[in-house]
Amino acid sequence: MPDLRIINGRIIVRVLSFLLMIESVFMFSALVVALIYNEPVKPILFSALITGIVGVSVWLVMSKQKRKNIGKREGYLIVSLSWVVISLFGALPFVFSGAISSYTDAFFETISGFTTTGATILTDIESLPKSLLFWRSMTHWIGGMGIIVLTVAVLPFLGIGGLQLMVAEMPGITPDKLHPRITATAKRLWGIYVILTFAEVLFLWVGEMDLFDSVCHAFATMATGGFSTKNSSIAGFAPYTQYVIVAFMVLAGTNFTLHYLALHKRFDKLKTNQEFRLYLWFILIFTFAVTLGLLFFVNLGVEEAFRNALFTIVSIITTTGFITTDYLLWPSYIWMLVFTLMFVGGSAGSTGGGVKIVRHFLLFKNSWTELKRTLHPSAIIPVKFNGKPVSQDIIFNVMAFFLIYMFVFGIGIVLLALMGYDFETSIGAAIASLGNIGPGIGGVGPVENYAFFSPLAKWFLSFLMLLGRLELFTVLIIFSRAFWKN
Amino acid sequence: MPDLRIINGRIIVRVLSFLLMIESVFMFSALVVALIYNEPVKPILFSALITGIVGVSVWLVMSKQKRKNIGKREGYLIVSLSWVVISLFGALPFVFSGAISSYTDAFFETISGFTTTGATILTDIESLPKSLLFWRSMTHWIGGMGIIVLTVAVLPFLGIGGLQLMVAEMPGITPDKLHPRITATAKRLWGIYVILTFAEVLFLWVGEMDLFDSVCHAFATMATGGFSTKNSSIAGFAPYTQYVIVAFMVLAGTNFTLHYLALHKRFDKLKTNQEFRLYLWFILIFTFAVTLGLLFFVNLGVEEAFRNALFTIVSIITTTGFITTDYLLWPSYIWMLVFTLMFVGGSAGSTGGGVKIVRHFLLFKNSWTELKRTLHPSAIIPVKFNGKPVSQDIIFNVMAFFLIYMFVFGIGIVLLALMGYDFETSIGAAIASLGNIGPGIGGVGPVENYAFFSPLAKWFLSFLMLLGRLELFTVLIIFSRAFWKN
Numbered sequence: 001m002p003d004l005r006i007i008n009g010r011i012i013v014r015v016l017s018f019l020l021m022i023e024s025v026f027m028f029s030a031l032v033v034a035l036i037y038n039e040p041v042k043p044i045l046f047s048a049l050i051t052g053i054v055g056v057s058v059w060l061v062m063s064k065q066k067r068k069n070i071g072k073r074e075g076y077l078i079v080s081l082s083w084v085v086i087s088l089f090g091a092l093p094f095v096f097s098g099a100i101s102s103y104t105d106a107f108f109e110t111i112s113g114f115t116t117t118g119a120t121i122l123t124d125i126e127s128l129p130k131s132l133l134f135w136r137s138m139t140h141w142i143g144g145m146g147i148i149v150l151t152v153a154v155l156p157f158l159g160i161g162g163l164q165l166m167v168a169e170m171p172g173i174t175p176d177k178l179h180p181r182i183t184a185t186a187k188r189l190w191g192i193y194v195i196l197t198f199a200e201v202l203f204l205w206v207g208e209m210d211l212f213d214s215v216c217h218a219f220a221t222m223a224t225g226g227f228s229t230k231n232s233s234i235a236g237f238a239p240y241t242q243y244v245i246v247a248f249m250v251l252a253g254t255n256f257t258l259h260y261l262a263l264h265k266r267f268d269k270l271k272t273n274q275e276f277r278l279y280l281w282f283i284l285i286f287t288f289a290v291t292l293g294l295l296f297f298v299n300l301g302v303e304e305a306f307r308n309a310l311f312t313i314v315s316i317i318t319t320t321g322f323i324t325t326d327y328l329l330w331p332s333y334i335w336m337l338v339f340t341l342m343f344v345g346g347s348a349g350s351t352g353g354g355v356k357i358v359r360h361f362l363l364f365k366n367s368w369t370e371l372k373r374t375l376h377p378s379a380i381i382p383v384k385f386n387g388k389p390v391s392q393d394i395i396f397n398v399m400a401f402f403l404i405y406m407f408v409f410g411i412g413i414v415l416l417a418l419m420g421y422d423f424e425t426s427i428g429a430a431i432a433s434l435g436n437i438g439p440g441i442g443g444v445g446p447v448e449n450y451a452f453f454s455p456l457a458k459w460f461l462s463f464l465m466l467l468g469r470l471e472l473f474t475v476l477i478i479f480s481r482a483f484w485k486n
Numbered sequence: 487m488p489d490l491r492i493i494n495g496r497i498i499v500r501v502l503s504f505l506l507m508i509e510s511v512f513m514f515s516a517l518v519v520a521l522i523y524n525e526p527v528k529p530i531l532f533s534a535l536i537t538g539i540v541g542v543s544v545w546l547v548m549s550k551q552k553r554k555n556i557g558k559r560e561g562y563l564i565v566s567l568s569w570v571v572i573s574l575f576g577a578l579p580f581v582f583s584g585a586i587s588s589y590t591d592a593f594f595e596t597i598s599g600f601t602t603t604g605a606t607i608l609t610d611i612e613s614l615p616k617s618l619l620f621w622r623s624m625t626h627w628i629g630g631m632g633i634i635v636l637t638v639a640v641l642p643f644l645g646i647g648g649l650q651l652m653v654a655e656m657p658g659i660t661p662d663k664l665h666p667r668i669t670a671t672a673k674r675l676w677g678i679y680v681i682l683t684f685a686e687v688l689f690l691w692v693g694e695m696d697l698f699d700s701v702c703h704a705f706a707t708m709a710t711g712g713f714s715t716k717n718s719s720i721a722g723f724a725p726y727t728q729y730v731i732v733a734f735m736v737l738a739g740t741n742f743t744l745h746y747l748a749l750h751k752r753f754d755k756l757k758t759n760q761e762f763r764l765y766l767w768f769i770l771i772f773t774f775a776v777t778l779g780l781l782f783f784v785n786l787g788v789e790e791a792f793r794n795a796l797f798t799i800v801s802i803i804t805t806t807g808f809i810t811t812d813y814l815l816w817p818s819y820i821w822m823l824v825f826t827l828m829f830v831g832g833s834a835g836s837t838g839g840g841v842k843i844v845r846h847f848l849l850f851k852n853s854w855t856e857l858k859r860t861l862h863p864s865a866i867i868p869v870k871f872n873g874k875p876v877s878q879d880i881i882f883n884v885m886a887f888f889l890i891y892m893f894v895f896g897i898g899i900v901l902l903a904l905m906g907y908d909f910e911t912s913i914g915a916a917i918a919s920l921g922n923i924g925p926g927i928g929g930v931g932p933v934e935n936y937a938f939f940s941p942l943a944k945w946f947l948s949f950l951m952l953l954g955r956l957e958l959f960t961v962l963i964i965f966s967r968a969f970w971k972n
Contacts, residue, residue, distance in 0.1 A: 072861060333903040336912075340900060363889055370886035372968040374959055375558060377879075392878070393863075399885040400856035403849055406892065414826060417819040423910065426822075473860055482858040 006484070008074050014062040015070075015078050016085050018155060019147055020055030023086050024048050026138055027093065033212075034131035043097035044131055051089045073483060075164035079148055080475050083466055086147060087111040093135050099128050104455045111462045112450075113139025114147075115469035116351060118226025118321040118438030119461070121451045125231050130212060133229045137216035143469070144223025144252070144351040145193045146170065153186035162186070168474040172348025172356060176257040192259045193351075197222045200248045207241045221248045224352045226321030226438040233323040233446075239307060242324055246314050253279065253318030253346035274386050275347050275358040279317075282344065282357070286313045286337055293334040316341045319353040321438025328445040339441055342431045353436030353468055355405060359398045361385065366395050404472050409434055412464055419457050429453070433464035492970070494560050500548040501556075501564050502571050504641060505633055506541030509572050510534050512624055513579065519698075520617035529583035530617055537575045559969060561650035565634055566961045569952055572633060573597040579621050585614050590941045597948045598936075599625025600633075601955035602839060604712025604807040604924030605947070607937040611717050616698060619715045623702035629955070630709025630738070630837040631679045632656065639672035648672070654960040658834025658842060662743040678745045679837075683708045686734045693727045707734045710838045712807030712924040719809040719932075725793060728810055732800050739765065739804030739832035760872050761833050761844040765803075768830065768843070772799045772823055779820040802827045805839040807924025814931040825927055828917045839922030839954055841891060845884045847871065852881050890958050895920055898950055905943050915939070919950035 027048035034041045091106035100106040105121045112119045113136055148169040152162040163182045178185045197218050204214035213229055220227045234242055258276060261269045290309035294300050308325045315322045316338055327335045345354015366383045373381055382389035412430030428440025439446040467475050477483055513534035520527045577592035586592040591607045598605045599622055634655040638648040649668045664671045683704050690700035699715055706713045720728055747755045756762055776795035780786050794811045801808045802824050813821045832838015852869045859867055868875035898916030914926025925932040953961050963969055
């Protein structure tokens with residue numbers, strides 16, 4: 001029997017209710033879009049009101065309680081539950097407007113947005129009102145940097161518990177502190193995020209995109225989400241726009257600590273950061289290989305081949321999922337390179353999903369070192385990252401992470417197959433959801449969508465997205481027996 | 487630049503030449519079969535003579551040297567090279583007889599035999615002379631328990647270096663010592679192997695098989711190899727024969743230390759061995775699931791469904807690769823359960839290939855423990871196996887093993903795809919070779935063969951088989967820089 005007394009339930013409910021208030025404010029911004037474009041306001045208004053009223057009333061009821069610090073257990077529960085709760089409420093506009101008739105579909109679309117997966121069940125995206133498309137892109141943007149990080153930035157009462165929450169939500173291994181105070185670190189992260197998003201809006205707007213599309217695509221790019229406002233994703237836009245999006249996808253997949261250092265002219269740190277260098281090498285080498293492949297085996301001009309290769313590689317490695325071309329139409333040995341990148345992911349401390357570059361770096365280096373250890377069993381040979389030895393504990397954690405990741409991936413394939421989907425579709429949907437990518441292979445290729453999945457499969461894929469976004473441990477730990485024992 | 491002076495090359499060549507003498511003796515046994523069945527003797531006679539003469543002459547030249555102990559480096563080189571060398575010579579009978587016209591094909595068939603993979607390039611197995619079929623099955627039997635282990639058993643001069651060699655050749659984590667003296671341990675292992683093979687011959691002979699088929703199939707079963715003398719593998723034999731083979735596959739996939747203990751009536755050790763229990767549970771649960779699946783979705787009688795399920799599950803988990811039915815014709819969610827088992831493998835210290843049950847046990851338990859460690863970072867929580875805590879070093883080694891295994895598997899898929907094979911075939915051939923299974927999925931399904939691969943692909947798959955049989959480290963370490971530096 002789980003011992004519920006060890007959990008401080010009130011503090012959890014209180015933070016969740018505050019998150020709903022924040023979500024309500026974001027929803028009201030979509031209301032502005034509806035007013036500008038003369039679209040029906042009721043669906044969004046009602047959604048925002050319900051979300052806000054639930055948030056405020058629960059907050060008021062709970063605020064009578066004495067202030068208490070947030071422990072580890074509360075932290076994991078708050079972070080995991082918050083992503084479920086904001087998705088449950090975030091789905092309301094789609095349902096109330098009738099744009100998505102089934103609640104399961106609306107929830108799938110919303111959690112796919114918040115987790116920056118970008119897998120869609122919509123078959124005709126352009127038929128949606130602009131206000132809903134805006135809300136859809138906004139879910140990406142909120143989820144990209146994280147609603148918890150935002151909360152820590154604006155909610156001083158979280159105190160030292162805030163660090164715990166951020167660790168549980170942020171991707172990567174050990175979060176860098178940009179400032180001794182956690183609130184200040186969270187503010188700086190969101191600050192950089194806003195600045196970069198703003199910059200991308202400007203660059204896109206200068207091109208062929210109107211302001212609305214620029215904002216929506218900037219949201220989706222900076223969050224490495226992948227929702228577009230167009231049925232053909234980015235394929236219909238000019239090369240200029242495509243290159244701008246590539247540049248900002250690369251930035252979004254970079255550790256935001258490096259952006260902070262770059263803003264403070266600490267460029268030396270960028271040059272020596274091994275994860276950043278490996279990230280750029282990955283992009284360079286894979287783009288080169290795919291470009292070559294396309295030139296030899298597909299009839300394309302050099303610029304077009306290079307652009308399609310670069311765009312696809314960057315879109316997949318950063319787990320954004322924007323598309324300019326159907327890579328599954330390429331020869332299989334080319335799209336399998338793309339498939340390989342689905343297991344790589346962005347940098348730690350970026351908005352990108354997946355396993356993350358730094359983990360691969362440590363795994364690879366440690367495996368190689370293990371060969372040396374076999375030869376010299378008594379010697380202690382540490383793995384170094386950015387010039388510093390990495391503790392055994394971290395290596396252990398990274399290895400366990402990757403194993404559980406592959407295990408969940410395997411279980412995902414088997415369960416999807418049991419639900420009746422074919423081999424490639426099961427593989428594609430499992431990794432595209434768990435890695436927060438969006439497009440996969442098989443039936444969920446770049447020009448397909450997730451509409452055909454059964455409700456059960458959609459809830460399962462939603463769970464995979466959540467596991468991926470919160471990097472497994474935060475969610476899985478709740479299901480362990482130790483969590484519920486004192 | 488590699489520093490060649492740190493390697494004692496002469497001792498390596500000397501051991502290799504002794505292995506050729508042993509191989510020559512085994513080849514002469516195939517000559518007896520040729521004489522009995524009135525088949526051409528020249529191909530095998532010449533092969534045995536060449537192998538023997540090369541072995542004896544090199545041995546004589548090298549024996550002038552002073553006796554020296556075998557170091558770690560020499561050990562890894564001896565074991566890796568020995569498997570290549572015996573395959574190079576073992577291919578001769580196929581080439582000399584004209585049964586396999588290309589040397590690449592003959593080498594592939596031979597190393598597939600020695601590594602107990604059982605992947606064949608033969609399209610009509612039954613057209614081969616019995617003496618060649620016997621030699622083909624014999625390569626399995628030699629490779630199953632290991633020619634190095636055999637050498638240690640019969641060659642006292644190896645001294646303490648023998649332990650090093652056996653560790654490098656034997657599958658598993660830490661080899662159990664059946665006797666303080668390594669020579670005695672090796673003798674006991676081969677003794678049990680011979681007894682079990684003999685028992686299986688008797689059980690098969692009692693049924694419909696003649697003595698020749700009984701011996702060949704016993705060789706292939708006890709080595710978890712999978713070469714049959716029939717084109718349809720085991721499908722054409724009666725249920726009795728199939729059940730006998732199932733029983734001996736299960737025994738072959740069990741740690742031979744347990745057989746030794748059972749022979750000494752230490753049955754308590756069997757009951758409490760966690761790897762053995764997990765192994766049986768795997769077989770039980772998967773057989774149950776597949777039987778159920780077959781009953782519901784395929785029109786089969788209960789006994790036939792159960793028998794096909796049991797046979798396939800046992801054949802794949804032990805990495806034998808015998809076939810009674812084409813599992814790829816089953817619904818995909820059923821054969822994907824079979825596919826999952828390709829990543830499991832037999833027990834440590836058995837003749838089975840793959841990752842091995844004990845590694846999965848430790849990986850799974852450690853990953854779960856890692857969740858606990860996240861909750862209590864300062865506590866030291868060890869993973870236990872058979873009631874004893876497992877050292878961090880071993881866990882580290884197992885994790886590195888699995889990661890390199892999956893990495894090699896991934897590289898394998900990409901390289902095969904680059905050579906022009908489709909997704910499923912690339913996956914199937916990579917895991918079936920690396921896991922020493924034989925049949926895979928796609929173009930290398932249970933009723934297919936490996937004839938269609940290009941020579942380059944065949945050499946690459948041969949390398950994967952070697953990597954799998956020697957459990958990666960023994961081979962890979964030779965390619966590390968540290969190996970060639972003092």
